[in-house]
Amino acid sequence: MGRERDLARIGDFADRAVVHGGAFMLLGEAGVGKSVMLEVTAARALAAGHTLVRASGSQFEAEVSFAGLHQTLHPLLAGLPNLNPAHERALSVALGLGEGAPPGQLLVANAALLLLRQAAATRPLLMVVDDIAWLDRASAVVLGFVARRLTGSRAGLLAASRSGEESFFEYAGLPGYELQPLADEDAAALLRARFPALAPRARQRLLADAKGNPLALLELPVALGDSRRASGGALPPILPLSGRLQAVFAARIRDLPAATFDLLLLAALDGTGDLTVLHRTDALPPAERARLVQVEQDRRLVFRHPLIGSAVVEMSTGEQRRSAHRLLAERLADRPERRAWHLAEAAEGADEEVAALLQTVAHANLRRGDGVRAITLLLRAAELSPADLDRAGRLGEAAYLGAIVNGDLRDAPRLLEQARRADLRGESLATAVAGAYHLLNGDGDVDSAHRLMSGAIEMLTDPGDAHNKPLIEGLYTLLMVCFFGGRAELWQAFHLAIDRLRPGPPELLDILGKTFSDPARLAPPVLDRLDAVIAGLHQEIIPARISRIGIACAYVDRLGRCRDGLWRVIGHGREGGAVTSAIEALFLLGNDAFLVGQWEELEQVVDEGLALCDKHGYRLLAWPGIYLRAMLAAARGQEDSATELADQMIRWATPRGARAIQHYAWQVRALTALGRGDFDEAYRQVSAISPAGVLAPYVPHALWTITDLAEAAWRSGRHAEVAAHAAAVQGTTVISPRLTMVAGACAAMVAPGEHYGRLFETALATAGAERWPFERARLQLIYGERLRRDKATTEARAQLTTALDTFRSLDAGPWVARASAELRATGLSIGPDRAAGMAALTPQQQEIAKLAAAGLTNKQIGERLFLSPRTVANHLYQLFPKLGVTSRAALRDALNQVK
Secondary structure (H helix, E strand, O other): OOOHHHHHHHHHHHHHHHHHOEEEEEEEOOOOOHHHHHHHHHHHHHHOOOEEEEEEOOOOOOOOOOHHHHHHHHHHHHHHHHOOHHHHHHHHHHOOOOOOOOOOHHHHHHHHHHHHHHHHHHOOEEEEEEOHHHOOHHHHHHHHHHHOOOOOOOEEEEEEEEOOOOOOOOOOOOOEEEOOOOOHHHHHHHHHHHOOOOOHHHHHHHHHHHOOOHHHHHHHHHHOOOOOOOOOOOOOOOOOHHHHHHHHHHHHHHOOOHHHHHHHHHHHHHOOOEHHHHOOHHHOHHHHHOOOEEEOOOOEEEEOOHHHHHHHHHHOOHHHHHHHHHHHHHHOOOOHHHHHHHHHHHOOOOOHHHHHHHHHHHHHHHHOOOHHHHHHHHHHHHHHOOOHHHHHHHHHHHHHHHHHHHOOOOOHHHHHHHHHHHOOOOOOHHHHHHHHHHHHHHHOOHHHHHHHHHHHHHOOOOOOEOOOHHHHHHHHHHHHHHHHHOOHHHHHHHHHHHHOOEOOOOHHHHHHHHHOOOHHHHOHHHHHHHHHHHHOHHHOOOHHHHHHHHHHHHOOOOHHHHHHHHHHHHHHHHOOOOHHHHHHHHHHHHHHHHHHOOHHHHHHHHHHHHHHHHHHOOHHHHHHHHHHHHHHHHHOOOHHHHHHHHHHHHHHHHHHOOHHHHHHHHHHHHHHHHHHOOHHHHHHHHHHHOOOOOOOOOOHHHHHOHHHHHHHHHHOOOHHHHHHHHHHHHHHHHOOHHHHHHHHHHHHHOOOOOOHHHHHHHHHOOOOHHHOHHHHHHHHHHHHHHHHHOOOHHHHHHHHHHHHHHHHHHOOHHHHHHHHHHHHHOOEOOOOOHHHHHHHOOHHHHHHHHHHHOOOOHHHHHHHHOOOHHHHHHHHHHHHHHHOEOOHHHHHHHHHHHO
């Protein structure tokens, strides 16, 4: 009644959605009629022959991960085998239908979207989700992702939620509107139609109290008694409308038989409406007669309004609720997660059996990709733990997961403090892992984190058990502590722990422990294994594992092959997934972008990564991003910015023993000094990372500074040091084409005159060398300078011109200036205004320039153009300055540049 325009608007959406796809959000206060609108639209879709899938959030089932998604997709699950294996596996694991590695949220969302698109390909499909704000978090996030990507699919999503209700379903930007209360005349008509005997005075009071809310108009009169006794009655005006309605339902609930009330309490706490769980349906009739519940065609019990379920729970005693939870746990023995949660709600004190069950379910949720739910379960398990050690371990694990899953370090100190108070003997590895992670990422206290982590591993009863997952996770944490510490002695504890693992370390941990610790010495034997891991990267779905593969690739120049996987991790983080992994992926892509000359992309990913670090309190993880920002500033000649950022790194890293951050700063200072031509300072800074003639042990950054050191040494006259370093880096050529190019160029710098050209040409022609444009152009600049000094002018111009083009494309200002100066020294000035100079020539001057560049004499040019040789010479005298050249030899190269 009075909803014609609303129904037409929602109907228009449904008609469009089954043709073009889309989503629509219906908001409104409790009782305004949202569910009725959804019912009418669903009935019309069925009548039109469309596929209909339905779900409804439940206030008391919001604790079960992916319960809402399972409810929504259940009619379509027969189509799962038609998805590609990765998506089928991800959705099966998330919905508890199969086992496997924990799927990323983004992968689950994409799998759900593909399943819906697949179903809609044969017949239009409409999803109807009521009370979407009460869906479990994992389902709500996935459906929020899906809702924005249905366009073009013949699948529609129609969802409803109370206005202002907090929700994990992100509907901002989706089309929709708020359903308003009935207009006065429609409200009066509804009241007259349903309660014709109401006295006028009572009718007016009810209309005023209901304020157009249909549920209130239908339920408040019942609370007043029959119309003969309600002539002057009214509900107390002290409660808001939803409170008054709940009071109305409570009045009816009080009159129910005890068995009926117990059944309604079970139904409210269960939240699924499954009659097989409730068992006693013979107690239902009194509740049905009181218009509190109804049994739908699919044999599901539903409350006529969510306020009824809330009223039932509020009216129950604590013992009644615990008894109901115990009964539900009994009946859900085959559903571990729901059983565990009900047992936890039934517990009155510490209970290790329930705590252990909750921890098991937490790990199951982690495997399904819902780390947030896993944390909630671990915290409840900690509350129920009777033993201090168990409580400490669960709190520590929750703190650790909170940091790496939620990406928020702010709550970790509180949890860790609780864990430490419980862990009086200091035996919990999980607490140590969480503590080390927080020390590292929060305070940057490398040495304390290392002592805590290595000590906890040593105290294990069996520190060699490779199947001990906390131990393996602890070793990953110890690896990062050692890296940021940047000192060889820190790695001893890590390698000792790896060597004693039985039957052996996990493949990725073993590879990462070699390529990220001392790649110059340890990486070559494992590169084939790393390449195999990279080849399978498209099948990886765990964000932390993908980012760790990227980390393993960083210093051995394989990041480019990880780009797709790293972007998936970033997308997962943007959708609410693992923030820590997303930060790592952003900066890994930034590293690759700097090396391959994609500097605009570098700025974008670094800005996003640093914003996440700032938002979530990751002080240590921010430094790789700050390093990249500083390197870009140094390369572009923004000396003040680069210097300030390097100084920030030094000030933070030095008192904390974070030597890797100092390495970052020293490289930035070296590159800045090279840009301004202070080669002695550049040599001093870069030598602090690794001295000439040595690739310092356990300093992986030395592989990124070979060109810096060679250039600084060569230009400052330290040719013996260049020779020593050239010899030291020859062993790295097996690692990557970049290192082959760099090592070859270092050898060429100190080769005798009859050999250096061949060595430079071989190095610069290394297969794939063009992938590293900035570094290659710097080597070409060095080569061109030596050619010019040896009077090989034409060859020098070729190298210098190519280098200049690269520097200009990168906007590497200091190197543009140096390459330009070298070209001018060859008699060829390649200025940024060359094309403008050519345009400034008269047509006749342009013709003269072309003929002179082709090698014709003034006399030959004059004969062709019917000019005197003197006139030709005069024109050449005028055009040379316009093109920035001083000789005919330079003129040819200048015109080629303009072309």
